[in-house]
Amino acid sequence: MAIFICPHCQNEDERFIAIKNGEYYCRRCLTMQVKEIVVYKKYPPIFTQPAINYPLTKEQEQIAKRVSKNYLDCKNSLIYAVCGAGKTELVFDVIKTSLSRGEQIGFTIPRREVVIEIYMRLKEAFPSIEITLVHGGNTNKLTGQIIVLTTHQLYRYKKFFDLLVFDEIDAFPYEGDFVLDAMFRQSVRGSYVIMSATPSKKLIDSFKDNGEVLTLFSRFHHHQMPVPKIRISFFLLEYLTLFLELRRLLGLGKSVLIFAPTISEAETLFLLLKHLIKAGNLVNSKKSDSSEIIKDFKKGKYRYLVTTTVLERGITIKGLQVIVFHADHNLFDDSTLVQISGRVGRKKDEPTGEVIFIAKNKTKAMKGAINDIKDKNTYVQKLYEQTSKT
């Protein structure tokens, strides 16, 4: 029998319960206890076609239609799609369905950098709809027919979204956070669509009773996902290997993203590299001008960037190659390595590329990531062999 159940986040864990003036209060969700909730309202039905840049592939169409059907049947969906499968476009159809019913829609993602990109994509696809962007630094306007928000902001909305699309559910800081999860569940009035390239087994299992798991393992341009190559080096030779590989890839005229496990390792790496190879830069979560540097990198001002996992997701650059330095570090788990590898070959006109892991030894995570990618490639290969026979 619990002493106290928090009315906001349902926490029962006594470690987070305190007493003030004789009354219990919950310390876990204290900063997420909303003072003024946003009031739900219905909209007039709107019939519109989403504007897209490329037509959807047959697989994408199938999934999109299936998600819409689930939504109409009040079923939740989990889209398990690989990096570069074109996830955002997959939900355009269900958004269209929801708009035709005059309903309240939300699109949420844990990372602030990516939420702005999603907002732009949705505005392009649905130009006539009122779309609002809500994140930590932008909370003046909280209403709109489609609200694009970081998951941190979900606490403002209670039983609000008829349709909530939740992308990258496995990304930090959402992953494993009790309070954010409670806030997510409480914000949904209708059904939700979760999207992830690396969903946990627990998440997949939770859909078995109520909902459907849809998989999309082929990239939208139908090329295989690049399989990472491992370069084993010892001690200081790691730096030499990195330098040689970087020089080789730059010599081929490609852009390179170098991942380091921690901010200090990234800084050390960049300090060493910047004198040897010009036209590079450094980004991390602590640097304020990171978004500017990323923009410049996309324009081609820099030829390589040294970064931490802050760029493991969401970024799309043509002809990008990836080197993961110190890939055997324990911060690089298999999902992270899969996400990082997914940065390569995302553009239709440059669907291939190289992913290089530089490490002292092969870790379980490294082997797991490589096997995961190989498995999905094989699965897709077999699928095509089957369909091309018929």
Add this chain to the structure above:
Amino acid sequence: MILKTKTPMCKNCMSKLVKPSLSSLFSNNQLCPACINRFQVHFYERKIEGVSVLSLYLYEETFKEALYRFKGRGDIILADIFLNNYRVYLKLKYWGNCLVPIPSSRQSDIERGFNHVLEVFKPLGLEMINCLAKKVDFKQSDLGFDERQEVINKLLVIDGSKISGRKIVIVDDLFTTGATVKAAIKLLRPFQPKSIKVLTLAYTKIKGNYVDGLEVKTRGLKR
């Protein structure tokens, strides 16, 4: 106001406290080492109106978040984390002094459920004399620089004779422009306390490294 705990937890980040090492026996074990390191302890001392003003912390991200939880969201558990490490030092430094708290907004006290200035400085075990009060209920933090300088018109002294001949320390949570502290000093001086000192939990850095035109000299008590 007690927290029920089965396993010891860091009061700030609420992560599990690992087994204490030898060094942590002499230090505050209510915060985890990561949190202790994140706070910027400066012990910044300067003179305002001829009075020594000591601020323990720099008002930066970690302190700001903790103060927001404590003051803005009423998390009473955080009341003793700010002075815990320095209680002995402060008790010695202000031996024989009594504390005069800067009055907080009454409305906020009601919403929060407690007066945050009182709760933070209570652990020092020094006598508190509440002889300062607000004429009108207001929040200094809502105001801009020029408006803040007007604060002297909004404060008054009640029963000022209580501080005559006493050694007093004016205490507050935050020193921003110093307008409130200056006003308090000016209002209390006429009652002839034996000495006046000021202690605030934190100070805000404005205009780079200089506050009030004086260079920041910080002591190396940072952990």
